[in-house]
Amino acid sequence: MTRTNTSTGSIKSITKFLGIAILFTMFISQAFSQAWSQLGGGTNWEYSLVVYNNELYAGEQSGSGGHGVKKFDGTSWNDFGGINGTVNAMVVYNGKLIVGGAFTLAGGLEMKNIAQWDGVEWADVSGGPNSIVSALAVYNGDLIVGGYFTMVENMTANHIAKWNSNGGWVALGSGTNSQVMALTTHNNKLVAGGFFTQAGGVSATHVAQWDGSNWSSIGTGITGIVYAVASGNGKLYAGGLSSSYQCISGWDGSSWSNLGSGVGGGTYPYVFSILVHGTDVYVGGMYTIAGGQTVNGIAKWNGTAWSGLGSGFGYGNACGAHAMCMFNNKLVCGGIFSSPYMNVAQWDGTLTGVNNFNQSNPDEYYLGQNYPNPFNPSTTIDFQIPNAGLVKLTVFDGTGREVAQIVNENLEAGSYSYSFKASGLASGVYFYMLKTTENVEIRKMILVK
Numbered sequence: 001m002t003r004t005n006t007s008t009g010s011i012k013s014i015t016k017f018l019g020i021a022i023l024f025t026m027f028i029s030q031a032f033s034q035a036w037s038q039l040g041g042g043t044n045w046e047y048s049l050v051v052y053n054n055e056l057y058a059g060e061q062s063g064s065g066g067h068g069v070k071k072f073d074g075t076s077w078n079d080f081g082g083i084n085g086t087v088n089a090m091v092v093y094n095g096k097l098i099v100g101g102a103f104t105l106a107g108g109l110e111m112k113n114i115a116q117w118d119g120v121e122w123a124d125v126s127g128g129p130n131s132i133v134s135a136l137a138v139y140n141g142d143l144i145v146g147g148y149f150t151m152v153e154n155m156t157a158n159h160i161a162k163w164n165s166n167g168g169w170v171a172l173g174s175g176t177n178s179q180v181m182a183l184t185t186h187n188n189k190l191v192a193g194g195f196f197t198q199a200g201g202v203s204a205t206h207v208a209q210w211d212g213s214n215w216s217s218i219g220t221g222i223t224g225i226v227y228a229v230a231s232g233n234g235k236l237y238a239g240g241l242s243s244s245y246q247c248i249s250g251w252d253g254s255s256w257s258n259l260g261s262g263v264g265g266g267t268y269p270y271v272f273s274i275l276v277h278g279t280d281v282y283v284g285g286m287y288t289i290a291g292g293q294t295v296n297g298i299a300k301w302n303g304t305a306w307s308g309l310g311s312g313f314g315y316g317n318a319c320g321a322h323a324m325c326m327f328n329n330k331l332v333c334g335g336i337f338s339s340p341y342m343n344v345a346q347w348d349g350t351l352t353g354v355n356n357f358n359q360s361n362p363d364e365y366y367l368g369q370n371y372p373n374p375f376n377p378s379t380t381i382d383f384q385i386p387n388a389g390l391v392k393l394t395v396f397d398g399t400g401r402e403v404a405q406i407v408n409e410n411l412e413a414g415s416y417s418y419s420f421k422a423s424g425l426a427s428g429v430y431f432y433m434l435k436t437t438e439n440v441e442i443r444k445m446i447l448v449k
Contacts, residue, residue: 035310036345039332040076043343046334049325050090052097053119056327058334058344059087059099068106069099069117077344082107083115091136093143094165095364098125100133100145114145126168127153129161137183138386139190140212144172146180146192160192172210173200181240185413186231187253188388191218193226193238207238219256222249231412232276233303239271239283247271248283248301259301265289272335275324277351278417279303284321284333297321298333309347313337326415329371329380367434367441370420374446377423381406383434383441384415392435393418398428406432422447 039056044067048059056072068083069090085103092098097117099106106115112128129149137144142162145152152161153168158175176196184191190210192199199208205221207229224242231237236251237259246262248271259281263269265288273284281301283290290299296312297320313320313335322335331347368382385391393407403425406418420432427449433442 035348036313036341037348038341039072039344039346041342043070043077043334045322045336046343047086047088047101047322048090049323049327049332049334050092050097051325051327052090052092052117056325056332057090057097059090059101059323060334060343061086062103068101068103085113088132088134088147089136091138091143093138098136098143100136100147102132113147113149125163129157134179134181134194135183135192137185137190139185139210142170144183144190146183146194148179159194159196173215175199176204176208181225181227182229184229184231184236186236188412191229191231191236193222193229193240195225206240218251219254222256227270227272228274230274230276230281232281233279237274237276237281239274239285241268241270247285247287248274260291260304260306263287263290263295263299263306265294270320272320272322273324273333275326275331277326277331280351282309282324282331284324284335286320297335297337310349313341313345329382329417365434365436365439365441367432367443369443370432370445374448375422376447376449378419378421379445380417380419381432382415382417385411385436386413387436387438388412389437392433394433394435395420395422396431396433397425398430403430 043058043060045061046058050057058070062068062085067079068085068087070077070079083103084105085101087099087101089100100114102113103111105111107122109122111124113133114125114128116123116125129147130151131149133145133147135146142164144162146160150158155169157171159180160172160175162170162172177198178195180192181194193207197205200215202215202217204217206226207218207222208215209218222238222242225240226238227240229238239248245258246264247269248259248262249256250259263283266286269287271283271285275282284298291306293306293308295308298309298312300307300309319337320335321333324333331351334344337343364386366384370379370381372379391407391411394402395404397403406420425447427447430445430447431442432445
């Protein structure tokens with residue numbers, strides 16, 4: 001019998017090789033788990049995204065296969081309604097999906113750049129604006145509309161107006177002296193961004209706020225056109241074409257400041273969309289660098305540093321994320337980008353900083369089912385509130401005894417997500433309750449250890 005001798009050096013070599021192989025496998029696995037994936041078969045160029053009745057809707061450019069609005073059924077995108085133009089903005093208001101853009105028909109009915117969908121059929125919005133709608137929001141129970149228009153329903157309304165199904169159209173003072181491109185709410189005020197340099201007759205460089213009665217500037221404003229505004233983490237964020245703040249800046253209540261070294265690169269760097277999720281700020285647009293790192297049209301600011309999200313979406317001819325939203329606890333981006341995602345994609349990697357987030361002001365109370373469910377030991381609970389006020393989110397056992405208090409504070413209107421850790425509780429059925437001064441909702445969850 002012949003004995004084969006294995007040298008110590010050979011063993012070390014084999015061990016080293018195996019170690020490298022394992023590390024490489026782990027790296028590849030992690031890389032593919034932190035990646036973008038296409039939703040369905042793709043869409044035409046996307047300018048807006050919103051969740052309505054727990055379904056994802058996309059507003060798109062008309063022509064070349066575009067139909068204004070599409071709905072995602074979990075597998076593919078479906079056309080409906082027959083809008084004969086481009087949809088730039090969408091929002092949920094009074095239980096209806098409101099779409100705005102540049103079109104004259106929806107469902108075969110005459111429209112003026114804005115329409116409402118109740119899940120079954122289209123209806124007009126009392127005449128509508130005389131030109132393009134670029135932005136939509138909800139503020140103090142009213143639908144806010146911004147854009148290129150100068151009149152709504154035969155009434156002067158310079159680039160911004162509000163609509164209520166009971167009261168019709170009302171101008172917001174004298175409006176702005178040029179286009180409104182973005183809308184949000186911040187600290188109980190309506191914030192508008194765009195091309196304008198005046199709002200309500202006062203100086204307001206590309207960003208302004210409305211308190212329900214009057215317009216005012218926000219600090220010294222932003223040098224450069226503002227295409228996106230968002231609120232979260234106690235700050236207001238504004239993005240666009242701005243050399244002074246590297247396309248993205250934050251307002252802390254007293255001054256505007258850079259987010260690190262900002263974003264840039266490419267021929268004409270723009271920011272088109274901003275989404276605040278927990279402590280993180282996601283920024284989409286047409287740029288190649290964020291914080292000195294190479295990225296492609298999408299990046300994340302965590303409060304101290306920038307990072308890219310996978311390979312991004314490429315650069316060139318307005319490429320990048322024009323719209324973002326959260327759907328099924330994932331970040332979804334729509335915009336102008338081709339292979340391999342065809343203008344709409346979701347991020348399959350981990351989203352950090354999940355504490356609370358504010359996408360837009362909802363028009364109704366909603367308490368979502370916790371996920372995962374059953375869970376051990378942590379789960380996430382989403383909810384939305386249409387009005388600011390005291391909010392309590394508490395957990396009870398099967399006997400009705402309170403076992404945990406997740407939230408007990410005053411919150412702004414918006415959408416929120418909180419993590420609940422039940423490490424000290426026994427297995428069993430529990431109930432969580434969302435309580436405000438106006439509403440109470442309860443759901444069941446199961447802890448399995």
